[in-house]
Amino acid sequence: MLKDFLKKYFGRSLWVYHCNSGGCNGCDIEVVNVLTPYYDVERFGIKLVGSPRHADVMLCQGPAGRATAPALKRAYEAVPEPKLVFAIGSCACGGGLWHDTYNIIGPIEKVIPVHFYIPGCPPRPEAIIYGVALALGVVEKKAVPTEYHPMKLPIVRYHPEDIHVEKGWATYDKLEKV
Amino acid sequence: MYLLSKLRETILSLKAGRVTLTYPVDPRPVPERFRGRPVFQPERCIGCAGCANNCPAREILIADPCQEMRVVMYLGRRCTYCGRCADLCPENAIVMSQEYENASPKITDIRQSLEIWMGTCQRCGRCFKDAGPLDQLMMKGYRFDDLGAELWVYKSRAYLDREPVVKDIDIELD
Amino acid sequence: MRGLMVFFSSIMNLVLVLLIAPLFDGVTRKVTAVVQSRKGPPVTQSYMDLMKLLIKEDIEVGDSPVMQRFSALLSFAAILSVALLIPMGTSAPLSGWADSILLIYLLTLAGISVLLAGLAAGSTYSLVGMSREMMAMMTLEPLMAIAIIVSAVHADSLRLDAILGGGVYTGSGILWSRILILGVTAFALQAFVGRMPFDVTEAETEIMEGPLVEYSGPKLALFKYARMAKMFLYTGLFIALFVPRIETGYYLADLAVFLAEQAVLVLIVTVIAATHARYRIDQVVRYYVVLFIVALLALLLAVIGS
Numbered sequence: 091m092l093k094d095f096l097k098k099y100f101g102r103s104l105w106v107y108h109c110n111s112g113g114c115n116g117c118d119i120e121v122v123n124v125l126t127p128y129y130d131v132e133r134f135g136i137k138l139v140g141s142p143r144h145a146d147v148m149l150c151q152g153p154a155g156r157a158t159a160p161a162l163k164r165a166y167e168a169v170p171e172p173k174l175v176f177a178i179g180s181c182a183c184g185g186g187l188w189h190d191t192y193n194i195i196g197p198i199e200k201v202i203p204v205h206f207y208i209p210g211c212p213p214r215p216e217a218i219i220y221g222v223a224l225a226l227g228v229v230e231k232k233a234v235p236t237e238y239h240p241m242k243l244p245i246v247r248y249h250p251e252d253i254h255v256e257k258g259w260a261t262y263d264k265l266e267k268v
Numbered sequence: 269m270y271l272l273s274k275l276r277e278t279i280l281s282l283k284a285g286r287v288t289l290t291y292p293v294d295p296r297p298v299p300e301r302f303r304g305r306p307v308f309q310p311e312r313c314i315g316c317a318g319c320a321n322n323c324p325a326r327e328i329l330i331a332d333p334c335q336e337m338r339v340v341m342y343l344g345r346r347c348t349y350c351g352r353c354a355d356l357c358p359e360n361a362i363v364m365s366q367e368y369e370n371a372s373p374k375i376t377d378i379r380q381s382l383e384i385w386m387g388t389c390q391r392c393g394r395c396f397k398d399a400g401p402l403d404q405l406m407m408k409g410y411r412f413d414d415l416g417a418e419l420w421v422y423k424s425r426a427y428l429d430r431e432p433v434v435k436d437i438d439i440e441l442d
Numbered sequence: 443m444r445g446l447m448v449f450f451s452s453i454m455n456l457v458l459v460l461l462i463a464p465l466f467d468g469v470t471r472k473v474t475a476v477v478q479s480r481k482g483p484p485v486t487q488s489y490m491d492l493m494k495l496l497i498k499e500d501i502e503v504g505d506s507p508v509m510q511r512f513s514a515l516l517s518f519a520a521i522l523s524v525a526l527l528i529p530m531g532t533s534a535p536l537s538g539w540a541d542s543i544l545l546i547y548l549l550t551l552a553g554i555s556v557l558l559a560g561l562a563a564g565s566t567y568s569l570v571g572m573s574r575e576m577m578a579m580m581t582l583e584p585l586m587a588i589a590i591i592v593s594a595v596h597a598d599s600l601r602l603d604a605i606l607g608g609g610v611y612t613g614s615g616i617l618w619s620r621i622l623i624l625g626v627t628a629f630a631l632q633a634f635v636g637r638m639p640f641d642v643t644e645a646e647t648e649i650m651e652g653p654l655v656e657y658s659g660p661k662l663a664l665f666k667y668a669r670m671a672k673m674f675l676y677t678g679l680f681i682a683l684f685v686p687r688i689e690t691g692y693y694l695a696d697l698a699v700f701l702a703e704q705a706v707l708v709l710i711v712t713v714i715a716a717t718h719a720r721y722r723i724d725q726v727v728r729y730y731v732v733l734f735i736v737a738l739l740a741l742l743l744a745v746i747g748s
Contacts, residue, residue: 127480184345211348221371
């Protein structure tokens, strides 16, 4: 019962641990910019702490490299429950430009579960504050997937029996016979 | 004295006031040439796949489910907002908008997918591209020499300069 | 009747420490933010921090989780016991049953509990933080002890109500030892409360928060609370030793005056903390040793009667 009362205050004081698992430091600098007087995220009660055991939110940036993936996993396990993970920057969200290089496993969601994605290269400090405000429930989500369908398939062809539809894609098998 | 100088430092920093921006409450304008998320306009896309071939992060995928349809899918995960796709697009179908508020709990929320209807050749049914000048020399349907006047008709867009480049040689032009 | 008064006054002291210490910490953070030209956290932020820490999961790793629990509880308990020995408004609740030796002992115990915390966690960073804290503590704790002993020498007794009521000022003439010891304690106040120039051990991001690196959840809440209460108690002790007491006879008026004096001291400490950079451990030890030598001089002068 005391826990339910105290849970209300969880969002008012989030302690953040910044973890860089191989990035170029661009997003590092933007995260540190968010703590400067101009953008000042400390007015939401967010404090940067030096140890994952003190933190609630892990801000990860940089893709998961082969050598840093075990360290990332251990840092994630060191954060006590309840926890949140933010993936900041395009490297952490999807592997970035380095997604197929020799030492990168991929985005960090291959190693630890991620709750919020903030894409950008690097994301503006306002974009990071927007992501934090989204997690706190202060603003609404603006990114919506868009799809454009001009017409419906299948299209009548000379040989309609050679078209087969699977999973919403229609393919025409006999390409040479027109 | 040392302590007085520290006191002066405090008073000086108080003169600056509070410089914090009230960001989530008030919207914040961006500089003019800021590159935010690319927005694909499906009415202008011709399906040339130039953006997909040149994306450094390989985030734009092209698939042809059948002869007349080409699907262009932009997955926003790895996009570095470099703007190459917008630079390259011959029809200016991609615009780098100024939106930077792209955070969301699911990474598939910034995906944009377009299905483009492609024109096809009436004879073979395949999507075509026009033959180049060398191929036109060999193909039927591209020669229009004037048989009545017995003249060769040039179809190249290049032209011969009437002024000789080198002044001491006399070149006879037809 | 006397027992009831003691009981009531000790409850009041504890409630004051528990309620007002996070408020002072919030004021510290807000004033630091104002000096840095930004809008800082709200003044009640420290309360929310402590409440949030109470619902976090408690991860216990390392060789001796029992020792970790013990050190967290010891630090909180030692600080609360010191709260019962400091006069806030009226005289201290336990002043009839305790003397200044116990006060010195409890203050040192509060410092030792942080050392135990660092040792019990056992990770490299916490051991480094603990060794730095030990170096700082060995040269710093005697300063408060000497301040109390100088007052005891002048007041000719070790009883708390003789010393903490402004006992330093008994006697006549310009008493050099008093001025010296006042100067020493004023210069060391920043170090006793563990704020910025002398922040080497407590909240450091160079060695990942020092001795507290492995603590999470409720134990961390206890350590943070103990640190906030240390600010309250050391400023209270400074006022009790060196600021002459204004007796109006009404408990609430005395309490208001005490809190106002504390607020002034907290403001001074915060402004100094916001404008300084952190000293290295060897600079810190050198600073404390110089102050210690001056304090010994003051003790010598007090003993020979000046």
